Amino acid sequence: MNTVHVRYFAVLRERRGLASETVVTDAGSWADLYRELDAAHRFGLDPSVVRVAVADAFVEPHAAVADGATVVFIPPVAGG
Numbered sequence: 603m604n605t606v607h608v609r610y611f612a613v614l615r616e617r618r619g620l621a622s623e624t625v626v627t628d629a630g631s632w633a634d635l636y637r638e639l640d641a642a643h644r645f646g647l648d649p650s651v652v653r654v655a656v657a658d659a660f661v662e663p664h665a666a667v668a669d670g671a672t673v674v675f676i677p678p679v680a681g682g
Contacts, residue, residue: 603628604669608639613677614652618643632656633663636675651678 609622618639629635632654639645653676654663 604667607672609674611676614645614675617645629667631664631666632673635667647677
């Protein structure tokens with residue numbers, strides 16, 4: 603089990619109703635963690651369109667979850 607700090611932005615923040623939270627997970631990768639959170643909170647975004655940043659650097663979704671890390675899931679941004 604790992605404890606990670608999750609920060610939410612944009613549509614994910616709106617749908618979760620929180621800016622951040624600490625979660626305990628047995629997810630093996632960041633993509634697995636996103637799917638776990640999506641199942642619990644119904645974000646409604648396919649994992650393939652969500653970028654992952656850990657410790658202020660982009661990482662691959664299949665990278666291993668690191669205990670104590672701060673992760674940000676970044677949804678696609680619409681602009682105009």
